[in-house]
Structures are given as structure tokens and as C-alpha cells.
Amino acid sequence: MKLVFLGPPGAGKGTQAERICKRFNLAHISTGDMLRYEIAQKTPLGLKAAELINGGHLVPDEMVVGMVSERMQSAEHGFLLDGFPRTVSQAEKLTEITEIDCVVNIDVPSERLVERIVRRRSCPDCDIVYDIGELENGEVCRQCGKPLVIRKDDTPEVAHERFHVYNERTAPIIKYYEDKGLLLTVNGDKSKSEVEQEILRGLGKADA
Numbered sequence: 457m458k459l460v461f462l463g464p465p466g467a468g469k470g471t472q473a474e475r476i477c478k479r480f481n482l483a484h485i486s487t488g489d490m491l492r493y494e495i496a497q498k499t500p501l502g503l504k505a506a507e508l509i510n511g512g513h514l515v516p517d518e519m520v521v522g523m524v525s526e527r528m529q530s531a532e533h534g535f536l537l538d539g540f541p542r543t544v545s546q547a548e549k550l551t552e553i554t555e556i557d558c559v560v561n562i563d564v565p566s567e568r569l570v571e572r573i574v575r576r577r578s579c580p581d582c583d584i585v586y587d588i589g590e591l592e593n594g595e596v597c598r599q600c601g602k603p604l605v606i607r608k609d610d611t612p613e614v615a616h617e618r619f620h621v622y623n624e625r626t627a628p629i630i631k632y633y634e635d636k637g638l639l640l641t642v643n644g645d646k647s648k649s650e651v652e653q654e655i656l657r658g659l660g661k662a663d664a
């Protein structure tokens with residue numbers, strides 16, 4: 457399976473990607489997570505990307521395309537792209553590199569998104585995300601026990617810039633994939649399990 461998960465900041469791409477990848481043993485390729493890793497390691501690429509990401513802007517296409525295509529090649533059992541492509545030109549490059557089976561567009565009303573973003577806590581190591589309401593044993597990762605962090609771009613101000621960038625640069629991809637007959641839009645404004653079930657039904661895998 458070769459999947460793309462699309463949706464605005466806070467839509468639940470990472471949350472659903474984690475569930476679907478576990479279920480089907482897919483490689484979870486998240487450009488946001490990969491870029492945050494580069495920033496944490498202070499690599500030359502990370503140093504260039506930090507200011508853009510922390511301000512809610514996209515990094516240049518050439519910074520992510522090579523990184524993603526390398527990871528796709530080593531994914532033996534298929535992959536799920538989370539946060540890539542993010543511009544029509546990235547989508548065109550992806551079409552040149554490989555054939556995608558389905559593009560899942562997670563649709564959530566914009567008024568829900570800021571609230572989700574400011575309530576999010578992230579594990580810096582496992583990249584698992586939590587809503588603060590789920591953290592009955594304190595702000596630590598359930599998988600590795602590390603203290604959770606608030607992403608630098610998860611302030612209301614930067615989130616609004618991210619929504620603006622999404623509407624301008626990323627939303628046009630929806631039509632690109634609709635025209636190719638690959639788009640599956642799901643209602644992301646339901647519980648995490650209900651959204652997962654809708655994705656599975658849409659993929660024809662409701663019994664998986």
C-alpha cells in the first residue's frame with residue numbers, strides 16, 4: 457500500500473498515520489517529524505529549516521523531496537506519507553517518482569483546529585502525539601516515558617500562519633488528486649477511532 461495523508465495543521469494526520477501504519481506494517485514517512493529531527497540534531501539542513509518551521513512557513517521543495525524519495529525506497533511493505541506532498545509541485549514530483557494508491561484527505565472544520573493544536577503534547581523521541589485530556593499520568597510518553605514537549609510552532613499565532621500557508625499552498629493539491637481519481641475525503645471531526653474506521657472503510661479494509 458502506498459498512501460498519502462492530507463489535511464490542515466491539527467487535522468489528525470499523525471494520529472491516524474500511527475494507527476494505520478501499525479495495522480498494515482507501513483513505513484510512516486512524516487516530513488514534519490524528519491525536519492524536527494534534523495533541527496534537534498542541529499544538522500546543516502536543520503539549522504536552515506528551523507526558522508521557517510518555527511514561523512509556520514514551508515521549507516523549500518528541494519529540502520524535502522530527496523529526503524522523502526530516499527525513505528520510500530527503503531520501505532519494503534509500503535508507506536504512508538504524512539505532510540508530503542504539500543505543494544502542487546511536490547505532488548507532481550511524487551507522481552514522477554511513484555504511483556500512489558490512495559490520498560486520504562482528513563477534513564476538519566477550521567474552528568476545531570487551533571484548539572487541538574494548543575492542547576497537543578508531543579513525544580520528542582517517538583513522535584507520538586497526545587491531547588492533554590488523555591494524560592492522566594502526567595505529561596510523559598506512554599511508550600518511552602520521556603517528558604512530552606510543546607512544539608515551537610504550536611502557538612495560536614504561528615498556527616494561524618500555518619493555516620494561511622495551508623490554504624494558499626497545500627489545499628490546491630486536493631483538486632490535483634481529485635482529478636486523478638485518487639482522493640478519499642473523510643470526516644475528521646469525530647472520535648479518533650471513528651475516523652480510523654471511516655478511513656479503513658474507504659480503503660476497503662473495514663475487516664482488517
Ligand code: AP5
Pocket residue numbers: 463464465466467468469470471472487488489491508509510512513514515516517520538539540541542546572573575576577585586587588609618644645646647648651
Ligand atoms: P507537520 O509536522 O506536518 O505539521 P502540520 O501539517 O501542520 O500538521 P500537524 O502535525 O500540526 O497536525 P496533524 O494533522 O498531524 O494532527 P495530529 O495528529 O498531531 O509540519 C510542520 C512544519 O514542517 C510545516 O509547517 C512546514 O514548515 C514543515 N514541512 C513539513 N512537511 C513539509 C513539506 N512537505 N514541504 C515543506 N515544508 C514542510 O493531531 C493534532 C491534535 O489533535 C493532537 O493533540 C491529537 O491528539 C488531537 N486529535 C487528533 N485526532 C483527533 C480527533 N479525531 N478528535 C479529537 N482530537 C484529535
Ligand code: MG
Pocket residue numbers: 469470471488
Ligand atoms: Mg503531524
